[in-house]
Amino acid sequence: MRRRQFLLQTASLAGAGAGALALGGCGTGGDGDTVTLDLLVASYDKSVGAAIGDQWDDVVKAFEKKHPGIRIRVERVPFLKIDATLARRVKDGRAPDIAQSNIFAPYAESGDLQPVEKLFDVPTQADFIASFADAGKVDYIQYGIPILASTPRLFYNKALFDRAGLTGAPTSWAGLKAAAKALKATGVPTPYALQFGPEAAEDELLAWLLAGGGGYSEIQGYDFASTENEAALTWLRDELVAPGLAGTDPAKLTRTDAYAQFLQGRVGMLIAHPVLLGAADKARLSYGHAPFPKRDGEGAAPPVGLNDWMMVFKKEGRITEAGQFLTFLFSTGSAKTYGGGQATLPVTASGSQQVRADPDQRALREFVDQMPDAEFHPVGLRSWPTVRAAIRQRIGRAVTAGGRPADVLEALDQVGRSSA
Missing domain, CATH: 3.40.190.10 (Periplasmic binding protein-like II)
Structure with missing residues (x-):
């Protein structure tokens, strides 16, 4: 829960x-x-x-x-x-x-x-x-x-965007990185809040994998170690986490903490649920939201x-x-x-x-x-609770310095096979 x-x-x-x-x-x-x-x-x-x-x-x-x-x-x-x-x-x-x-x-x-x-x-x-x-x-x-x-969407702080000279939400991963760099240059502590901590990392991960053309499963079962999934995590590791555009330690950032920091004006962008609407209004925060973009800017990614x-x-x-x-x-x-x-x-x-x-x-x-x-976690599989726990424990390792996305994804497939 x-x-x-x-x-x-x-x-x-x-x-x-x-x-x-x-x-x-x-x-x-x-x-x-x-x-x-x-x-x-x-x-x-x-x-x-x-x-x-x-x-x-x-x-x-x-x-x-x-x-x-x-x-x-x-x-x-x-x-x-x-x-x-x-x-x-x-x-x-x-x-x-x-x-x-x-x-x-x-x-x-x-x-x-x-x-x-x-x-x-x-x-x-x-x-x-x-x-x-x-x-x-x-x-x-x-x-x-x-x-x-x-069904979460990409939220962004309009006041921070204005200060960084940005207009509107990014429509591609390259645009997201460029916006994050501009936010960092103006002193925003966490330009993009990558929520890979042990609370709901499976939601954040699925959003990125879908946007990169991959996902969690295929007809026959889990399919973590796909070319598309490895490419998505490699991009996150090299283009967002390594330059310091995703905060100090995405592997420990929980969703609860990410939302709190957004409400405090310390986060520029993050994936968020509609519950954040009322909280942001109560906090008198200037914000906007948009669909999460596909990697190459070919439109909106499937929502989670x-x-x-x-x-x-x-x-x-x-x-x-x-x-x-x-x-x-x-x-x-x-x-x-x-x-x-x-x-x-x-x-x-x-x-x-x-x-x-x-x-x-x-x-x-x-x-x-x-x-x-909307696209979903493979909740129709008996093994999903076990695989979900493994994602929360391991996915942060894939995007930290020296992380090996292919190894982490293959390990997740193995968990799925062994718990089927």
Whole structure:
């Protein structure tokens, strides 16, 4: 749940609320004709300024009013413990009816999950943005239901750009390097914040690899050690890190710290999520954002898609009720509850249209518009959590002085093969 921790910490830096939601619950039961569904989801620190859990309470209350024969028993687990808690519950034979997690593939492969097609009618299922729905598939069947989505963009400090004589965001890697050099010449400590520290390095890395024509995987599995990926990391090592354009130590720079430094005016450019919008506004920072550029300036790179997952476990006699609750949750009327508010994005086409039509959500439009083109981590592979941990531990070595990108990438492929 490191991504979710980052979202909340960033919002707290500027005293802004995160406008996201969380469900929770465990246990099963019914009372007469009443069916009780157990939901297990993450809880978040309310010091960020928003009672996130209370938003779920409102959804549950509204649902139960509309469906008097169904009760929702909510259990909240601290976000850093949600994955481990869910794994333990499943192992002990105490799986909830519905759960939130970063991980769904192991449960799908073990036959523990209901496919999405059994939960939603065709119009509701078709309403999910295709790129996000496809990321929730294992062997071409969707089990993971996306929620709390994000597609980061390249943010830049307009005041620092003006001081350096720069106009607008760079549109190629050469332009990014030139802008970083100009920023450094005016005393900016970190012209570009390369977030290769042990928090969410897999997101930063994927953005660069996609922009360089590579990625994490191919049809048959992982493909880290490709020519395109090696070239991208070699460019970062020689053109950005070696000249001191990416801060003092990118291998230790976490996303939380990078965002804090951006809000303090110490970072010129970085890849950022929409949660930074509200935080930057609260800090009265002059900023802009743009698509991350392809290496040779041939347009925008595919954006990275990120989200948490909801899933429904196979339990006798509960599939209809679980589907009714999730249909209610992802309906247009509930769209702004789980998306918008300058924190996360709705994952349905109807929800996206609702956000785009809302003048108060104008700042999210460009993030929403790039969602159909999003590309994802290989979350449908059981081995992904192990590979993700290896990326966080090792990728910084590839771009430091004397780093060998080819060796690091081949080691990541080996981790993928050995943990498949």
